[in-house]
Amino acid sequence: RKEVEQDPGPFNVPEGATVAFNCTYSNSASQSFFWYRQDCRKEPKLLMSVYSSGNEDGRFTAQLNRASQYISLLIRDSKLSDSATYLCAVNPGTASKLTFGTGTRLQVTL
């Protein structure tokens, strides 16, 4: 089983739709979780950290489910500009390597 797994997509959604991505992780001791956004031919950029209680930033909501070992990203009211690849990242803890999922591609259309 891969350390971090994501559905590669693509997810094709119309503008204004709500879309959700999940990311599962195998190490139950993992401590830090993140969502990154990557535009074509660019470096990934941090979208948001994921906190145990869940957190929201505008149209974006991140959740952590430790029991089932997954994190999720919900995007409400999708915009054309949300089209990108969304990568999850998991850090098992001190002196461990940050591990990325392969990314989920989102395409928002008119």
Add this chain to the structure above:
Amino acid sequence: DGGITQSPKYLFRKEGQNVTLSCEQNLNHDAMYWYRQDPGQGLRLIYYSQIVNDFQKGDIAEGYSVSREKKESFPLTVTSAQKNPTAFYLCATDGGRAFFGQGTRLTVV
């Protein structure tokens, strides 16, 4: 201005040639990483270093080498043993979350 600087942005390599990609950071982070990304694919870990003078192989280390003589620097050498080096290479540091350089796009000619 703090951050991670990768150079060059574009690099062309001839068959059988070794090339070195530079990664410099002034964030004072201990951990540094090299990833490879192929078109339409995710990030694959090549090497990582948690501390100066120490580094570990990632998932696809064959054909690559690194050094970590200074905290600020983590250069990656793509050797002639790497048969398919054309890819986008990303350097990152870990300061609680990953910070990325702008990447080097390597092409074999």
